[in-house]
Amino acid sequence: ETGVTQTPRHLVMGMTNKKSLKCEQHLGHNAMYWYKQSAKKPLELMFVYNFKEQTENNSVPSRFSPECPNSSHLFLHLHTLQPEDSALYLCASSLFGQGKNGYTFGSGTRLTVV
């Protein structure tokens, strides 16, 4: 699949579980992002990575832990989540410093916390 690929597509986890979301892009982009999409807040920026370095953490609780080993891969490690964390988690990528190009989004991971 070209573009931005997210796995898994769906995830159900208990509040004591530890799981990870994965995002991968081969578009030559150097910036990657995690967004949370829910009915309450339509599109909420969580983290920004530029050339593997985290440049923004939008006051996200520590139960969400991002990891960016290289410019093509981005992870979101989850632990001791709450039911209110259930949402669609979107990954996006772009060419950092070139705002005119816009973002390419993945299909998202639908997370349900039980």
Added chain:
Amino acid sequence: AQRVTQPEKLLSVFKGAPVELKCNYSYSGSPELFWYVQYSRQRLQLLLRHISRESIKGFTADLNKGETSFHLKKPFAQEEDSAMYYCALGTNAGKSTFGDGTTLTVKP
């Protein structure tokens, strides 16, 4: 600080009617404006960008710096246009700011 406002959470029109989705922004620098669309069960995707001055699927959007607006327009709405639309403001610092979105429903 940059901000994007989409005043209408929901918008409903009949097929064949004109549609305008409003977007206003605030930014002290030179903005790059985008419209993204999310059809049901599909990924969020870029619809158009102001710098390209393009028309995609019959939609156009003109940047009005005086009114700080970037409204999305289509003269004749189609049922397949029903979707969630986000306006976004990009800067060369990399981060884009998104509005809260407008859900467009085109009724037959």
